Amino acid sequence: MFEGIRIYAGKIFKNHEHLKRLYDSARAIRLAIPFSIDQMSQTLAACVERSGMSDGYIRLVVTRGAGDLGIDPRKSVKPSVIIIIDKINIYPPATYDEGMAVITSSVIRNHPNSCPPRIKSLNYLNNVLAKIEANDAGVAEAIMLNHNGNVAECTADNVFIVRDGQVQTPGTAEGILEGVTRQTVIELCQTHGIPLIEKTLQRHDLYIADECFLTGTGAEVVPVVKIDGRVIGDGKPGPITRKIAQTYMKFVRGQV
Ligand code: PMP
Numbered sequence: 001m002f003e004g005i006r007i008y009a010g011k012i013f014k015n016h017e018h019l020k021r022l023y024d025s026a027r028a029i030r031l032a033i034p035f036s037i038d039q040m041s042q043t044l045a046a047c048v049e050r051s052g053m054s055d056g057y058i059r060l061v062v063t064r065g066a067g068d069l070g071i072d073p074r075k076s077v078k079p080s081v082i083i084i085i086d087k088i089n090i091y092p093p094a095t096y097d098e099g100m101a102v103i104t105s106s107v108i109r110n111h112p113n114s115c116p117p118r119i120k121s122l123n124y125l126n127n128v129l130a131k132i133e134a135n136d137a138g139v140a141e142a143i144m145l146n147h148n149g150n151v152a153e154c155t156a157d158n159v160f161i162v163r164d165g166q167v168q169t170p171g172t173a174e175g176i177l178e179g180v181t182r183q184t185v186i187e188l189c190q191t192h193g194i195p196l197i198e199k200t201l202q203r204h205d206l207y208i209a210d211e212c213f214l215t216g217t218g219a220e221v222v223p224v225v226k227i228d229g230r231v232i233g234d235g236k237p238g239p240i241t242r243k244i245a246q247t248y249m250k251f252v253r254g255q256v
Contacts, residue, residue, distance in 0.1 A: 109146050170200065184248065194243070
């Protein structure tokens with residue numbers, strides 16, 4: 001299991017939400033993490049303090065530990081916890097001003113009853129295959145559809161569109177990771193009077209969207225202005241996307 005967590009202005013952003021997701025994921029794969037959430041939280045805080053970084057990224061990894069050949073998880077009895085603290089830069093600053101191009105991938109997001117996308121495990125082959133398609137198309141991200149052909153999420157981000165003034169994003173039943181940034185954006189929309197619904201979206205909804213943006217711990221809120229070569233809106237980051245991105249960047253630093 002793993003988590004990617006941001007440090008903003010010396011504080012661990014959404015610490016509890018990330019740890020809750022990690023422990024839920026571990027529970028889903030029957031991995032007993034040998035520390036309480038509080039102990040893990042204190043350890044993270046100590047590592048951040050020792051790193052001396054006031055802005056950065058925490059990669060927290062929990063594995064089942066060393067084992068034997070074969071796939072039986074009972075062969076690994078001593079979990080390992082790895083905490084890496086580093087700088088992070090996902091996209092160049094121009095991407096946030098100008099927006100970016102993405103594709104929809106031919107790679108279907110994992111079925112929730114096979115390898116549930118809600119589990120944040122290091123099994124990212126499904127995402128990597130879609131990412132390869134994005135690389136080949138010369139774009140930075142790929143939007144993956146689910147087994148029903150509906151929009152799920154990107155390889156490492158959640159997807160939002162704006163249509164007629166309303167923000168729309170696929171619900172968690174579509175087979176997505178329940179992004180901490182996604183949830184933060186949903187709550188910010190609610191508190192700032194921006195209409196938002198979770199609904200099933202088809203590729204068609206992407207093509208006719210007025211605006212589109214992606215959310216993720218690393219990417220934060222990044223505007224999308226082209227999907228499969230089609231221009232979204234007027235080809236520039238839209239006003240609602242810009243407002244949400246600005247509000248998010250203030251919120252993470254405790255300024256709103
Ligand atoms: N979907 C996937 C597949 C991801 O890997 C991530 C995290 N990088 C996200 C969505 C966004 O989640 P969060 O906002 O919690 O970083």
